[in-house]
Amino acid sequence: MEIDTSPGAITRVPGFRAAAVACGLKQNGQADLALVVCDCPANAAAAFTSNAFRAAPVLYDQELLARCHCANLRAIVANAGNANACTGEQGMRDAGRTARLAESLLNLPRDSAFVMSTGIIGHPMPMAKLEAGLRAACGGLSPTGGADAARAIMTTDLVPKEASASFPVGRATVTLGGMAKGSGMIAPNLVVPAHPGAGRGHATMLSALVTDADVSTDALHAALGRAVAASFNCITVDGDTSTNDTVVLLASGGAGNTRINVGSGAYPVFEAALVEVCTSLARQIARDGEGATRLVEMVIQGAASDAEALQAAKVVATSPLVKTAIFGADPNWGRVLAAIGRSGSAVNPAQTALWLGDIQLVAGGEPLHFDLEAARATLKQPEVRFTARLGVGSGQATVWTCDLSYKYVEINAEYHT
Amino acid sequence: MEIDTSPGAITRVPGFRAAAVACGLKQNGQADLALVVCDCPANAAAAFTSNAFRAAPVLYDQELLARCHCANLRAIVANAGNANACTGEQGMRDAGRTARLAESLLNLPRDSAFVMSTGIIGHPMPMAKLEAGLRAACGGLSPTGGADAARAIMTTDLVPKEASASFPVGRATVTLGGMAKGSGMIAPNLVVPAHPGAGRGHATMLSALVTDADVSTDALHAALGRAVAASFNCITVDGDTSTNDTVVLLASGGAGNTRINVGSGAYPVFEAALVEVCTSLARQIARDGEGATRLVEMVIQGAASDAEALQAAKVVATSPLVKTAIFGADPNWGRVLAAIGRSGSAVNPAQTALWLGDIQLVAGGEPLHFDLEAARATLKQPEVRFTARLGVGSGQATVWTCDLSYKYVEINAEYHT
Numbered sequence: 001m002e003i004d005t006s007p008g009a010i011t012r013v014p015g016f017r018a019a020a021v022a023c024g025l026k027q028n029g030q031a032d033l034a035l036v037v038c039d040c041p042a043n044a045a046a047a048f049t050s051n052a053f054r055a056a057p058v059l060y061d062q063e064l065l066a067r068c069h070c071a072n073l074r075a076i077v078a079n080a081g082n083a084n085a086c087t088g089e090q091g092m093r094d095a096g097r098t099a100r101l102a103e104s105l106l107n108l109p110r111d112s113a114f115v116m117s118t119g120i121i122g123h124p125m126p127m128a129k130l131e132a133g134l135r136a137a138c139g140g141l142s143p144t145g146g147a148d149a150a151r152a153i154m155t156t157d158l159v160p161k162e163a164s165a166s167f168p169v170g171r172a173t174v175t176l177g178g179m180a181k182g183s184g185m186i187a188p189n190l191v192v193p194a195h196p197g198a199g200r201g202h203a204t205m206l207s208a209l210v211t212d213a214d215v216s217t218d219a220l221h222a223a224l225g226r227a228v229a230a231s232f233n234c235i236t237v238d239g240d241t242s243t244n245d246t247v248v249l250l251a252s253g254g255a256g257n258t259r260i261n262v263g264s265g266a267y268p269v270f271e272a273a274l275v276e277v278c279t280s281l282a283r284q285i286a287r288d289g290e291g292a293t294r295l296v297e298m299v300i301q302g303a304a305s306d307a308e309a310l311q312a313a314k315v316v317a318t319s320p321l322v323k324t325a326i327f328g329a330d331p332n333w334g335r336v337l338a339a340i341g342r343s344g345s346a347v348n349p350a351q352t353a354l355w356l357g358d359i360q361l362v363a364g365g366e367p368l369h370f371d372l373e374a375a376r377a378t379l380k381q382p383e384v385r386f387t388a389r390l391g392v393g394s395g396q397a398t399v400w401t402c403d404l405s406y407k408y409v410e411i412n413a414e415y416h417t
Numbered sequence: 418m419e420i421d422t423s424p425g426a427i428t429r430v431p432g433f434r435a436a437a438v439a440c441g442l443k444q445n446g447q448a449d450l451a452l453v454v455c456d457c458p459a460n461a462a463a464a465f466t467s468n469a470f471r472a473a474p475v476l477y478d479q480e481l482l483a484r485c486h487c488a489n490l491r492a493i494v495a496n497a498g499n500a501n502a503c504t505g506e507q508g509m510r511d512a513g514r515t516a517r518l519a520e521s522l523l524n525l526p527r528d529s530a531f532v533m534s535t536g537i538i539g540h541p542m543p544m545a546k547l548e549a550g551l552r553a554a555c556g557g558l559s560p561t562g563g564a565d566a567a568r569a570i571m572t573t574d575l576v577p578k579e580a581s582a583s584f585p586v587g588r589a590t591v592t593l594g595g596m597a598k599g600s601g602m603i604a605p606n607l608v609v610p611a612h613p614g615a616g617r618g619h620a621t622m623l624s625a626l627v628t629d630a631d632v633s634t635d636a637l638h639a640a641l642g643r644a645v646a647a648s649f650n651c652i653t654v655d656g657d658t659s660t661n662d663t664v665v666l667l668a669s670g671g672a673g674n675t676r677i678n679v680g681s682g683a684y685p686v687f688e689a690a691l692v693e694v695c696t697s698l699a700r701q702i703a704r705d706g707e708g709a710t711r712l713v714e715m716v717i718q719g720a721a722s723d724a725e726a727l728q729a730a731k732v733v734a735t736s737p738l739v740k741t742a743i744f745g746a747d748p749n750w751g752r753v754l755a756a757i758g759r760s761g762s763a764v765n766p767a768q769t770a771l772w773l774g775d776i777q778l779v780a781g782g783e784p785l786h787f788d789l790e791a792a793r794a795t796l797k798q799p800e801v802r803f804t805a806r807l808g809v810g811s812g813q814a815t816v817w818t819c820d821l822s823y824k825y826v827e828i829n830a831e832y833h834t
Contacts, residue, residue: 051759052764053754053757053766054766083751087783088784120749121749121754122754184738187759238737240755243751318656319657320821321601321655328829328831332537332538334537334660335602337470337660338470338502338658341468341469342467342468342606342657342658365503367503367504367505367540405830406826406827408741409822409826410823412737412741412742413822
């Protein structure tokens with residue numbers, strides 16, 4: 001399936017409008033409030049951080065979904081610059097006021113608007129600014145506003161993240177579009193509420209996904225669970241799972257296809273499209289990790305289970321020693337094996353194998369002679385892949401991360417509260 | 418108990434001699450081989466990394482302890498510059514040859530010498546250099562060689578780590594002395610073999626501990642388990658548990674005290690001394706973490722259990738966002754709570770409290786107004802302490818770490834294999 005990552009993904013989906021405004025939450029004066037609105041009531045599914053300190057907008061959205069039974073949703077209000085996290089009772093009131101104001105300004109029924117926030121933790125939301133911004137955004141909704149919305153939710157992101165796909169469902173053509181943000185505090189461990197089969201993994205990352213397909217809420221939840229497990233929950237920049245990670249998926253039904261249920265013939269097609277769009281967004285986040293100079297793909301095979309493979313891959317992908325070696329283009333592969341060895345995943349050292357790109361470094365647990373200059377050159381490419389086989393079973397997983405550079409330290413040490 | 422951290426700790430213990438030589442394992446030509454020898458057969462206990470890729474010297478020492486029943490030990494050969502890890506069968510032969518050569522040169526019985534290694538992973542040990550060095554070291558043993566030995570095991574360490582204490586046991590005075598190394602790949606998760614009550618935690622850290630006290634092997638194992646759990650397993654620099662972490666404790670009995678058994682009245686005194694010496698060494702390692710500008714103490718209280726408190730403290734202590742904020746002296750406390758919240762330890766957000774030094778930042782889950790300049794000044798001190806109360810139970814733990822600086826990236830990215 002062809003994934004279009006050009007600007008404006010959200011509003012390539014017919015029936016969705018978006019707007020972005022600068023309301024003063026970002027100190028640099030750039031756009032910091034995005035609004036996405038569906039022209040008709042949409043079914044919804046969402047996934048939220050598993051951090052114990054879930055931010056007020058996360059708690060608000062979770063309660064909202066329970067109240068509205070995942071149906072009749074119309075809007076997403078997303079701000080950057082303030083996370084409304086660790087803000088106590090005031091934070092909960094502010095999240096609710098934001099939703100109420102959006103619903104009121106847009107003449108929508110109560111309980112039809114999601115809220116999402118990203119930014120500094122522990123500071124009360126400047127509600128006067130946010131409310132003024134929301135009024136302006138409601139007046140600026142546009143069927144071509146997607147690209148601006150994707151920029152408005154950026155924090156330390158250098159580039160917006162967007163992806164969309166169109167595909168046939170029966171005689172209808174449906175479109176799926178998404179935007180995401182995330183660069184630091186990235187290690188999503190998202191859970192789709194009340195759907196225990198959903199994957200887990202670790203960021204503030206925010207993502208809004210919209211489609212004009214007609215999809216049942218059960219099918220939306222099932223597909224989002226699979227997509228999140230295979231994408232956002234497989235990326236890490238710093239291992240720091242955020243208090244605010246949120247993914248919201250809205251399906252308007254405007255395309256007029258026969259409704260997709262979990263057992264429908266079209267379900268696998270929809271799920272596959274959602275997996276691909278989310279994977280594109282997730283890789284865009286890892287590539288734009290704070291200070292990143294390279295996208296790193298860590299593949300683990302031969303683990304006792306897929307879960308153990310994922311665990312091992314995440315430990316390698318968060319190892320400061322591995323990430324700095326990659327920044328330095330140093331093929332110090334012992335750091336990769338040491339990280340796997342501390343992951344808690346079962347390993348058969350004598351059956352372990354390791355590759356850097358196509359260069360095999362270790363076979364049967366024994367170090368191989370390899371071309372050091374070729375290995376260094378491989379590490380200097382914009383995308384670096386390590387593949388490790390643990391020699392235990394058939395479990396496998398792929399995790400995307402980035403290297404750890406001086407710039408990472410600068411971004412996070414010279415950021416002042 | 419007074420802990421003496423001045424140079425020469427190991428050889429302040431009567432009956433122990435030490436030597437250090439440069440044999441070419443370190444590229445900079447500094448001393449890289451240390452030898453510690455006891456004048457009489459000693460009882461022993463040891464703790465080893467839980468990394469699945471245990472290095473050859475770790476595997477060798479574990480087998481040695483089983484063969485010799487933790488008795489009649491005489492020597493420790495420790496090298497820096499090459500870890501002899503992930504070196505396959507050749508590595509195992511090299512570890513054994515090293516022990517045999519030491520025993521032969523010193524006229525000791527077979528199975529009386531430990532080996533320890535730290536350095537690059539995956540390179541075969543340059544045995545010709547090591548053997549020449551070992552010959553020189555055997556000729557250079559001295560009752561004042563402790564300080565040189567402590568320097569010889571350093572890798573990226575900027576300073577040697579030494580600690581000793583003397584205390585009465587009955588009418589005898591006993592001395593306990595230790596040296597340690599460790600700066601990167603520090604997150605010891607040491608296990609005392611066959612003593613399941615022993616603590617776990619995560620480095621290459623190496624430590625040699627020696628005493629002239631007469632202590633049974635059972636009492637040595639019990640005391641080392643407690644000491645390691647409270648010290649080395651409570652430090653982290655980078656979260657990267659090494660393949661080589663090793664702590665060896667030798668007790669010669671030369672002091673002539675009544676033998677200390679687990680039930681002896683003197684046992685708690687011995688255990689307390691060992692805990693204090695190990696804690697001093699562990700803090701010295703954290704303070705000298707790669708690129709460190711500050712020692713950071715993370716205290717967790719009110720957790721469901723001590724184990725959950727330790728888990729939460731370690732997650733905070735390895736969070737790149739927390740560590741860079743401390744380097745930048747930025748009181749961005751939301752990063753601390755976010756790290757606690759992702760740790761998997763139970764938390765009651767509405768009952769959470771947080772202090773930076775003596776400055777309370779959060780009470781009852783609500784952010785407090787605090788003096789930003791005072792907080793910044795507190796973060797600029799050489800020792801920084803955060804205390805978090807999770808509001809769940811009475812579990813507590815303290816973990817020592819350091820900040821994450823530009824220098825950390827330099828050390829690990831510009832290190833070339």
